[in-house]
Amino acid sequence: MRSLRTLFLILALAASAPAFADLNVFSCEPHWTALVNEIGTSHVNVTTATGAFNDPHFIQARPSLISAMRKADLVVCNGADLEVGWLPVLMQQGARDTVQPGQPGYLEGSQYIQLLQVPSRVDRAQGDIHPYGNPHFQTDPRVITAVAPELAQRMAQLDPANAAEYQKRYADFKTRWDAAVVKWTQEAAPLKGMKLIGYHDGWVYMSNWLGIDMVGFLEPKPGIPPSPSHLADLLATIKSQGVAGIIYTPYEDEQAPEWLSQRGGVPVAQIPDTVGADNDKDLFQFYDLMVNQLLKLHGGGK
Amino acid sequence: MRIRSLIALALGLTALSAAAQAAPQNSGNAFNPGIGLVLNGTWASYPTEAGHRQIPGFMLGDGAGLPPQGFGLGESELDLASNFDNLFTGFGALSFHENHGQDSVEVELAYLQTLAMPDGFQVTAGKFFSSFGYQNARHAHVWDFVDQPLAYEAMLNNQYSDPGMQLTWLAPTDTYLLFGAEAFSGDNFPAGGAAHSGNGANNLFVKLSQDVGDSSTWFAGLSYMSARAFNRPSFGDGDAEFSDQSDLDGPLFTGTSNIVGADFVWKWAPHGNFYEKNFVFQTEFLHRSERGTLSNVGCAVGNACNGASAYTGSANGWYVQGTYQWMPQWRVGLRYDRLTSDNTVTGFYQPGQLLGNGFAPHRESAMVDFSNSEFSRIRLQYNRDQSGLIPANEVMLQYIVAMGAHPAHTF
Numbered sequence: 234m235r236s237l238r239t240l241f242l243i244l245a246l247a248a249s250a251p252a253f254a255d256l257n258v259f260s261c262e263p264h265w266t267a268l269v270n271e272i273g274t275s276h277v278n279v280t281t282a283t284g285a286f287n288d289p290h291f292i293q294a295r296p297s298l299i300s301a302m303r304k305a306d307l308v309v310c311n312g313a314d315l316e317v318g319w320l321p322v323l324m325q326q327g328a329r330d331t332v333q334p335g336q337p338g339y340l341e342g343s344q345y346i347q348l349l350q351v352p353s354r355v356d357r358a359q360g361d362i363h364p365y366g367n368p369h370f371q372t373d374p375r376v377i378t379a380v381a382p383e384l385a386q387r388m389a390q391l392d393p394a395n396a397a398e399y400q401k402r403y404a405d406f407k408t409r410w411d412a413a414v415v416k417w418t419q420e421a422a423p424l425k426g427m428k429l430i431g432y433h434d435g436w437v438y439m440s441n442w443l444g445i446d447m448v449g450f451l452e453p454k455p456g457i458p459p460s461p462s463h464l465a466d467l468l469a470t471i472k473s474q475g476v477a478g479i480i481y482t483p484y485e486d487e488q489a490p491e492w493l494s495q496r497g498g499v500p501v502a503q504i505p506d507t508v509g510a511d512n513d514k515d516l517f518q519f520y521d522l523m524v525n526q527l528l529k530l531h532g533g534g535k
Numbered sequence: 536m537r538i539r540s541l542i543a544l545a546l547g548l549t550a551l552s553a554a555a556q557a558a559p560q561n562s563g564n565a566f567n568p569g570i571g572l573v574l575n576g577t578w579a580s581y582p583t584e585a586g587h588r589q590i591p592g593f594m595l596g597d598g599a600g601l602p603p604q605g606f607g608l609g610e611s612e613l614d615l616a617s618n619f620d621n622l623f624t625g626f627g628a629l630s631f632h633e634n635h636g637q638d639s640v641e642v643e644l645a646y647l648q649t650l651a652m653p654d655g656f657q658v659t660a661g662k663f664f665s666s667f668g669y670q671n672a673r674h675a676h677v678w679d680f681v682d683q684p685l686a687y688e689a690m691l692n693n694q695y696s697d698p699g700m701q702l703t704w705l706a707p708t709d710t711y712l713l714f715g716a717e718a719f720s721g722d723n724f725p726a727g728g729a730a731h732s733g734n735g736a737n738n739l740f741v742k743l744s745q746d747v748g749d750s751s752t753w754f755a756g757l758s759y760m761s762a763r764a765f766n767r768p769s770f771g772d773g774d775a776e777f778s779d780q781s782d783l784d785g786p787l788f789t790g791t792s793n794i795v796g797a798d799f800v801w802k803w804a805p806h807g808n809f810y811e812k813n814f815v816f817q818t819e820f821l822h823r824s825e826r827g828t829l830s831n832v833g834c835a836v837g838n839a840c841n842g843a844s845a846y847t848g849s850a851n852g853w854y855v856q857g858t859y860q861w862m863p864q865w866r867v868g869l870r871y872d873r874l875t876s877d878n879t880v881t882g883f884y885q886p887g888q889l890l891g892n893g894f895a896p897h898r899e900s901a902m903v904d905f906s907n908s909e910f911s912r913i914r915l916q917y918n919r920d921q922s923g924l925i926p927a928n929e930v931m932l933q934y935i936v937a938m939g940a941h942p943a944h945t946f
Contacts, residue, residue, distance in 0.1 A: 284749065286806035291909075293802060293809055294946050295752050296711035296744035303655050303705050318909070322943040325624055328705075330651030333621065357938070361908055456908050458863045484808045486863070 254278030256392045259301055259332070261310035261320065262289055263508040264371045265342070265384075267516045269309060271406045272385050276395045280305075282316075282323075285510035288484045289315055290361070290456070294322040302327025305338070306391050309384065312341025313348055315368035337390055342380045346370055349437050360454025369435035372506055373442040374414050374520050381406065413517055417524050418442075424531055428474055430467060432459075432481035432490060435506060443527070448474050451481070451489050459489040471497035478502060478530035483510045500534025502526050568617030569940030573676045575609040577602040578932040582925075590685070590922045592876030592891020593850065594769035594786055596692035596724030601682060602931060608633040609933070610675040612643055616942050623647045625661075626942065644696070655705035664696045666703075666715055667738050667758040668819050669798035671695055677944055679815070679858045680902055681916045681931045685872040686821045686852025689896075690794055692724035695760075697736060711744040711754075721763060725792040725823075728765025736762040744946070751803045754946060758796040764788050764827070769888065771832075786886040790827010790846070796820070802946075810863060818855040824848065831884055844882025848889070851875050856900075864907065870900040874922070896922035911936045 255276040260266040266281045273279075280301035283289045289311070302308070302323045310316055324333060332338035348366025355364045370376045385403035389396035425444035429436075432451045440447045449470045453463040470476065471493070479501040481490045487503070494501035504526045505511065508519040579602045588600045602609055608631075615627045630643035646661030664672040670687055671694055683693045699719035706712035719726070721735015728735070737760070744754040771784035797820045804813035825848040856870035874896045878889040898921060904914035911934070918929040 284806060286749075287804075287808040288810045291810040292807055293752065293804075294943060295746060296713075296742070296754060296946055297709070297746045297752070300705065300709060300711045304707060317943065319943050322945050325648065325650070326657070326705075326945075328648075328650050328652065328655070328657045330621065333618075333650055335621070357908070357910060361910075484806070484811070486811055 255395055256388060257301075257304045257306050259298075259305035259308045259323075261308075261316050262371065264377070264516060264519070265309040265311075267508045267519070268377060268381060268384060269307075269388070271515070272381070272388055272399050272402045273395075274402065276392065276398070277388075282319075283507075285505045285507050286483050290318055292319055294319040294326075298323050299326045302332070303329055305329060305332050307338050307340065307387060308332045309340045309342070311343055311368050311370065313343035313365040313368035313370075314363045315343075337387055340380075340384060340387055342370070342376065343368060345380045345383055346376050349441060350434075360452070361456030367434070367437050369433075369506060370438045372436055372439035372523070374410075374417060374516070375442065376438065377516060378407075378410060378414060381410070409517070413520070417520055421524050421527065424527055427478075427527075427531055428476045429530070430471070430476055430479045430493070432479075432485040435482070436480070439523075445527070448476060451479075451485075451493070464489060464493055467493055468497055471499055478534065480504045480526075480530070482506045500530055502530050502534070568615045569942070571614040571616075571937060571939040571941045572612075573614065573674075573935065573937045573941075574611045575676055575935050576611075576933065577607045577609050577681060579604060579607065580930045582927050588770060589888070589924075590689050590874065590891075590896045591894045591924060592878060592889060592896070593689040593874070594767075594788060594886070594888050595689065596727075596767070596769060597783055598692035598694065598724065599688045599770065601929065602933075609681075610643075612674070612676075614940075614942065616940070618650070619647065622649060622651045624650055655707060657703045657705070659701040659703075660699075662696060662698045663701070664694060665699075665717055665719065665736075665738050665760070666701065666740050666742075667691070667695060667760050667794070668796040668821070669754070669756060669800055669817065670819060672945075676935045676937065679817075679856065679866075679868050680870055680900055681914065681933045682900075682918075684819070684852070684854035684856075684870070685874050685896060685898055685922055686819065686854060689874055690725060690792075690821055690823050690850065690852060695719075695723060695725065695736075697721060697723050697726070699736075711742070713740075713742045715740045715742075724764075724767060725760070725794065726762035726764050727767030727788070731763050731765070735764075736760065749807055750805055751801065752946070754798075754800040754802075756796075756798045758794075758798075760794045760796070762792045762794075764790060764792055766830075768832075784832045785888055786829045786831060786884075788825070788827055788829055788846070790825060792823060792825045794821055794823045796822075800946075809860075812862065813860045815858045816855075817857070818853070820853040821851070823850045823852075825850075829880060829882075829884060829886060829889075831886070842884050844880050844884040846878065846880050846889070848876060848878040850877070864905055866902075866904050866906075868900075868902045868904075870898075870902075872896075872898040872900070872922075894924075898922050910938070910941070 258269050258277050258279045260279050260281045262283050266279045269279050283292050351366035385399050389399045421443045428446045428448045430449045434450050434455050436447050449467050451459040478499050479490045479494050483505050490501045513519040513522045612628045612630045618624045625647040628644040631640045646659050646663040648659045666672050697719035701717045703715040717738040718734050719736040720733055721731045726735040740758040742756040746752045767788040768783040769785035799818050801816040828843045829846045830843040852874045854872040858866050858868035860866040876891050899919045902916040906912040914933045916931045920927045920929050
């Protein structure tokens with residue numbers, strides 16, 4: 234009798250063990266994680282491959298990510314070859330048929346927006362360029378606006394039991410989001426025409442959104458680190474063009490931007506290109522941070 | 536002002552949502568496989584008195600040896616990679632190199648791999664590198680040194696591949712846990728000969744990996760390879776030069792060659808940001824036992840002559856290496872290699888190659904390399920090589936460049 238009671242106790246404990254999430258999501262970048270969490274809340278379990286502190290081109294295909302891929306119901310990535318150095322290995326070794334390209338379980342943000350800087354000529358002598366266009370598009374919040382309905386629809390499709398809740402959460406998010414985008418756009422209005430120098434050519438969507446003019450990059454060509462002669466050219470650019478400041482992401486080395494800032498006498502700012510570098514916990518806080526940093530630069534770095 | 540920005544915003548949103556309906560990007564050659572060409576060339580300098588490649592205590596296969604003296608075209612490859620359909624993906628590589636004026640082209644890899652088996656199973660079929668250990672399946676262009684560790688050179692002919700099949704199962708755990716079994720035809724060293732009913736080498740392995748914080752990942756594996764050899768050829772001790780593969784007139788081995796391997800790798804990069812700075816520690820231990828018979832070239836097993844001797848051999852090999860990328864583009868690496876062997880040969884035929892008991896071949900290596908982009912690398916390496924009886928100073932300069940599509944790298 235006692236042993237039977239023990240057995241029931243064990244069964245009850247096993248049943249009360251943390252339930253598996255309804256939807257396992259593999260997210261390539263933190264901005265997608267934030268968006269999935271907005272729509273999915275407690276129904277989703279998200280693994281994020283990259284962070285605000287690492288260059289999404291160059292992470293290692295860590296085996297833990299293969300394990301996450303094996304369980305994924307949905308893969309969400311920027312696409313456009315941003316993750317070409319590691320995602321194909323994870324897809325191949327995770328060997329999960331429902332998340333292969335073309336399946337509902339595979340979502341590339343790049344397919345739902347208009348990519349900029351699509352090269353007319355593809356030659357690696359131009360550096361590590363992306364033949365489909367510039368994949369660093371999350372620096373424009375309107376990209377989130379464009380991808381979110383598709384994401385909500387996919388989540389509903391893959392997890393029908395919670396479909397109604399996903400759609401409801403998405404509708405609520407959309408209301409708040411559209412208002413926030415209007416707010417950021419207004420706040421950033423003074424930035425129109427501001428000239429900046431970036432580290433990597435990853436800011437074209439932000440500059441397109443806010444009318445900022447990126448007049449140069451620390452990398453002489455995409456993927457090639459700054460060289461002394463190129464920095465000297467940039468110093469001349471700063472003087473001749475009236476550059477307002479220099480920006481770089483948390484995963485880029487601060488030495489060259491700091492050096493250029495001191496020599497050129499212009500402010501420098503570290504501006505993250507995805508969620509989670511500072512105290513920003515969601516998409517709203519991330520774009521708040523980005524706009525504030527840019528406004529600070531505009532005000533002379535104070 | 537406010538109205539104008541609202542209009543601009545509305546226009547922007549319209550443009551973006553119009554794009555949302557656009558078809559996925561496709562170009563006319565969208566179905567062509569990814570094609571890549573990797574070129575690997577060396578310039579090497581060795582003391583002339585070193586003569587030929589010998590590692591006392593070991594019979595070396597045709598893949599052993601250093602790059603040729605002076606200028607050489609190393610293991611270069613033409614890769615094709617694509618999905619066949621929704622169930623299968625595949626990879627093909629032709630490798631070509633030049634050796635003493637002879638060009639050779641061979642099928643390095645040609646395999647298909649399943650994408651849609653249930654429950655974490657995956658099958659690979661074709662010709663592929665065995666997943667034995669850590670270093671065996673790594674392509675030559677991602678090696679951290681010009682040459683393979685001595686243990687791989689002596690026991691696996693640098694890198695073991697053959698036609699075969701592999702089955703793996705990835706456990707549904709957060710910790711990476713992979714079990715695998717492989718069966719190969721067994722034509723190549725450490726197997727050899729074709730009389731195995733088409734299955735002369737098998738390998739079992741388990742691999743385990745975990746992330747530690749956001750900066751480190753460790754990866755460990757255990758492997759057991761069991762190979763059968765029939766008249767497996769080896770280098771002679773005559774006048775062969777480095778890596779002269781035509782000189783396989785050494786002892787022929789018939790018997791079993793069983794290898795146990797343990798490997799451990801630790802990769803570290805602050806916040807996982809590999810591009811700026813990283814450190815990789817790698818070590819492997821291999822234990823091999825061989826048992827069978829030896830005969831000289833003129834007296835292969837099966838021929839009517841009495842030249843065969845009984846042979847049992849026990850060998851250990853290990854290496855430890857570290858590479859440090861202290862800033863983008865630049866890395867330094869150090870490696871230490873060591874082998875030991877204990878061979879017993881009973882009979883009239885006593886090949887000189889196996890008279891190595893008590894001698895421990897070892898080597899210290901240092902390298903520095905520069906990668907202008909992820910598609911080009913130039914490396915300078917120095918070996919203090921005491922794998923032979925005469926210590927040798929070896930200097931190698933290597934370039935590795937890749938054009939076209941290039942498959943993503945495994946961990």
